[in-house]
Amino acid sequence: MSTATRKQQEIRRREQMLLGLARTMLVEDGFANLGLDRLAEAAEYSKGTIYQHFSSKEDLVAALAIQSCETRLDLFARASRLPGISRERILALVAADEIFAQRYPHYFQSEMIIRMANLDARASSERRERLEQLEQQILKIAFSLVRDGVEQGDLTLTPPWTPEKVTFALFCQDIGAHMAVMNYASVVGKMGITSSSPHLLDNLSLLLDGLQWKPLSTSFDYSVTVPRVADQILSDEGSAND
Template identity: 30%
Template sequence: MTVTERKERQRVLREQLFLDKAAELIAKEGILQLQMAPLAKACDYATGTLYQHFSSKEDLLVALAGRNSCHQLRFFQGIVALEITSREKMLALSVAAKMNQQHYPSHARLEQYAFTEAVWQNASAARRQAILANCKPLADLVSGIVQQAINDNELPKQNCDAFSLSVAPWALCIGSQALEQTEGFLEAFGGNKDPLLRYRHLHMLLNGMQWQPLMDLNNEALIASQIKQLESLLEPWFQHCHAE
């Protein structure tokens, strides 16, 4: 190993340490409590060394969110390979997002926070480009499920490409997660903690898109059974992906 290669390896390991410790502190104390100087001290490095890796706290948060997306990609790739219908795959993606939210709540909150304008605009262009590159395979994966449905005559194209058709289910999933994570928000307007709410809404949307086979929205027992089956199917793969 050359001196240059050794230095690069040390740099990568040091950056990994900073991200690991930041994730640990966020899980314990919350995103807003994270500060650069205490983080550097917790890693036994000078604050200046930390800033050699990340230009700002926002830069670090975007980098951490990008790393988390790599775990999701492996998980979601497993969903595409399942022998289920394209509509069930789309529902399984929503179930998978919910599982991530339940098992790693700080990750889910970080993703929501990292894409706000205040964070995104203050991260470096390089970090923003890196997370977009990480997320591109996820977007392609979802578009692939949509394209499969179009090819199998399960979904009308509606003069849209596959990516455009994927935006509405994607936005519904992200929006549901944001509302659920804001404590007391839905309840303040008469809502309740209905575990099937996001899935019923997704079925409503897919029915409106004429995505076959249509779901009987009045059959709550069927929807609950479908979600339970998908959770059982996904749990082993979820554990495998996050154990790596």
């Protein structure tokens, strides 16, 4: 192994360590208290070393968002390959989102915080472009599954509904449920809701039944789909590791 290659690996390992530390700081102390100076102090590196990796606080936050999106995209891609009817595959994305939240709680929590941050021009153009690319890929998976439902005749859309609008509605119901529990805990708590997890699939059923996406929940047991999603993701992981 060349000296340059070893140096590159060392830089990558150090950056992963810094991101892990920054993510913990973000979750425990909040966005306002996250900064490169504090990260340098916690990591016991000089400020100059930290700036070799991140040009600003916003650049650091963008790097955290990229890490989360890459993990989420991987899970979504695996879930989307679930054999089954079109509506099951939409449900698979929501189930994959729950697996993401359970497996990577700090990724999930920090992503919800990051969504409220303004990643302006102080983040590097490379990271902003990479983040936008990942987010588009995630939405593309959802859009393709909605389009499959239309093409297979399971979902008939009438104006003003379009595949794009259905994808947006799915996105809103998922993100909205998580954000409501995080930011309006006292309000939704009075309704007996302390976690979004038990309600995401119910909300999805309401939306898809309202759109008449067949088969309706009254004629198909979608509860059996969720464990199949977990099996699909684990199966893909096993294949990737062979």
